[in-house]
Amino acid sequence: MGEKAGPLLVEPFEVTLRDIEAARGAIQEVTWETPTVRFPTPDGKKLFLKLENLQRLGAFKIRGAWNRMSRMTEAERSRGVATISSGNHGLAVAWSAKHLGLPCRVYVPEGAAGPKVDAIRAQGAELREMTRGDLVQAHTEELWRTWPQTFIHPFAHPHIIAGQGTIGWELAEDLPDVRTILVPVGGGGLSSGIAIAVKARLPSVKVFGIQAEGAASLPRVFETRTPYRVERPVTIADGIRIGIILPQMADLLLRHLHGCYVVSDDDIRKAMRRLALEAKTVAEPAGAATFAAWERYHDQLEAPVAAVVSGGNVDPGLLAEIVRGS
């Protein structure tokens, strides 16, 4: 199914509640506090949705990107920025670069097209394509260190993780009696940030990572307690398709998450449809994965449960097809 990721090239890092508190201050000039709403479950057990699909730019990524980029040093700024992204992070970096007056290059997976790529281009960023092989190498061998631009990592940077962690802070404030939190996992920045924030404030809450079957690197990380990468990840959920858990992220996730669950693309489609029709909210596949996990595993989850709906940037054709049920 896959092979182990490369050796640990960087020191493991730590992110604390203080870092997340600092991030709250840094990002409030550009981000929006998103609502947490109740979902009407048939058995009346409490389920809440944290609606990051209503965040500025349609996904949580602006939290981490702005926390990282607004604190860049003069030397970092002078080099311009570059990143690797399948969409939402690239858009957040391109938007932030435009607002900071910096040149920006975004590497997208080969053949990437559609609204996310168009939106990155519309922010004035330069787009380049990257093969899966180059993407894996850039991440596992940290080839981005040799790039002329300042690399804005999509997940493995303390400022990115602290920025995403501000969601956990808001959840702890909005739902002090929450028992279980479900968070989608791509590279692991969102889930580790949320878990660090929530567990510092509400230590007995269980945070689970959610992945799609075709890109499920995290279950192997929990089984083997080592980093892992899926050779050829395939899922409708582009936001969590990366299939790579880097060594420093494996370390953080193993320490801060309680466990993980996996859902199928079919589960995700059904979840997107229910979210649209019953919660009246548009989620992209990665954003609907947590609700899909609740549907499949709710008997095992202690309520109240909060599912993070991490983004809503979905191709309109796909959304129409899913809502029609075709």
Ligand SMILES: Cc1ncc(COP(=O)(O)O)c(C=O)c1O
């Ligand atoms: C909508 C959405 N959800 C979840 C994730 C996963 O975030 P992370 O890579 O920090 O695990 C992403 C990442 O791009 C995303 O775009």
